[in-house]
Amino acid sequence: IDRRAAARLGLRAAGTNTPYKLLVQVDVAKSDGGEDSRVFVDVFERGTFLTAEGCVKRMEEQAQWGAFPPREQWAQVLQPMQPRAMWMRMLTNLLQAARTRGDYDRANFWLGVVSDIPRGAPGAEKSAA
Numbered sequence: 001i002d003r004r005a006a007a008r009l010g011l012r013a014a015g016t017n018t019p020y021k022l023l024v025q026v027d028v029a030k031s032d033g034g035e036d037s038r039v040f041v042d043v044f045e046r047g048t049f050l051t052a053e054g055c056v057k058r059m060e061e062q063a064q065w066g067a068f069p070p071r072e073q074w075a076q077v078l079q080p081m082q083p084r085a086m087w088m089r090m091l092t093n094l095l096q097a098a099r100t101r102g103d104y105d106r107a108n109f110w111l112g113v114v115s116d117i118p119r120g121a122p123g124a125e126k127s128a129a
Contacts (some may be wrong), residue, residue: 014080016040017089018055019068025080040078052078088114 003024006013012027024041040050050058059074069077081089091114098107 013041015086015089016079017077017081017085019059019077020062020065022089023050023055025078038078088117091117 003013003015006024006026013024016023016025021042021044024043026039026041028037028039038052040052040055042048042050055078056074059068062068063071091110095107095110095114098104098110
């Protein structure tokens with residue numbers, strides 16, 4: 001929804017593959033005609049705006065929670081996600097949510113959906129992992 005709203009305003013927006021929480025990156029043109037900059041929107045925190053530096057600070061705090069990508073990959077996770085990666089993340093989140101609730105019938109359904117998506121399907125991006 002945020003991507004469509006941004007497009008109506010003439011802005012480019014895309015999801016980023018940040019750990020724990022997906023952020024929306026919006027490319028913002030500077031009013032003085034200078035180089036465009038990026039703003040990140042945390043849609044789960046009432047639309048809080050973050051700079052790239054703010055995202056790094058948040059990741060530093062979150063890195064203490066457990067499994068986390070190495071620091072040298074942090075710049076990469078702030079890049080726009082490809083559509084296939086976005087779909088896979090959403091489906092995996094649905095699978096995990098069902099497992100957490102103990103809804104194993106629904107978890108098996110989502111596992112089947114994820115498993116049926118062929119690797120290298122149209123729109124697949126090259127993975128750096």
